[in-house]
Amino acid sequence: MVATGLFITFEGVEGSGKTTQIEMLRKWLLAAGHSVLVTREPGGDPAAEAIRNIVLENDVAPRTELLLFLASRAQNVETVILPALTAGKIVICDRFIDSSVAYQGFARGIGRDTVAALNEFATGALYPDITFLLDIDPAIGLARQADRNRMEAESLTFHQTVRKGFLTEAENSSGRICVLNASGSFADIHFSIANRVLKILESRV
Ligand SMILES: Nc1ncnc2c1ncn2[C@@H]1O[C@H](COP(=O)(O)OP(=O)(O)OP(=O)(O)O)[C@@H](O)[C@H]1O
Ligand SMILES: [Mg+2]
Structure with a gap:
């Protein structure tokens, strides 16, 4: 099956504004x-959401954590993302392959290439058309949040490694990952994102 819609993903450390910007873009x-x-990761359909609860609420080993995220992703791709793309929709996903590389590959030390290969298996080699990386100092991102889950409760050093992981992926992404300064205003960030999406849509007509 060939996907005909547009697949957009958002990445970035905790509190960088992904969910906020996705809602603005959606509207x-x-x-x-x-x-x-x-849709969001981990999650998407009922099975993927059940996996989300396991991975975010239990203290699991790094490789278990990676495999659970990948299981959730495989399910979300198969049952939610691909059908919507095939129907010609614009699909926006809150976190995707680059989060696994940054968190499990870099910060948990499993290794970038191992995670990238497993990502490709989990997604059946589905890559986003464009990824917005909302880049911010994790200290600022974490300070924006009230409740913290298991990932968010990790040390600041952990989150700084995650940030570096994301930026390294962006440098090597041949333009797929668009890095935006996420410490700007809601409106400025949205304007940059909307402009970029508009250009892609215009280029496809
Ligand atoms: N540009 C911004 N300036 C100031 N505050 C912001 C900005 N963008 C988002 N926020 C605020 O920061 C908090 C976190 O934003 P949001 O939930 O969108 O981040 P997130 O990247 O989705 O976080 P998580 O990784 O935990 O899902 C929210 O309270 C939101 O209103
Ligand atoms: Mg969010």
């Missing part, structure tokens, strides 16, 4: 008449 795209589906 903007809907107002322009597009059909949009928003």
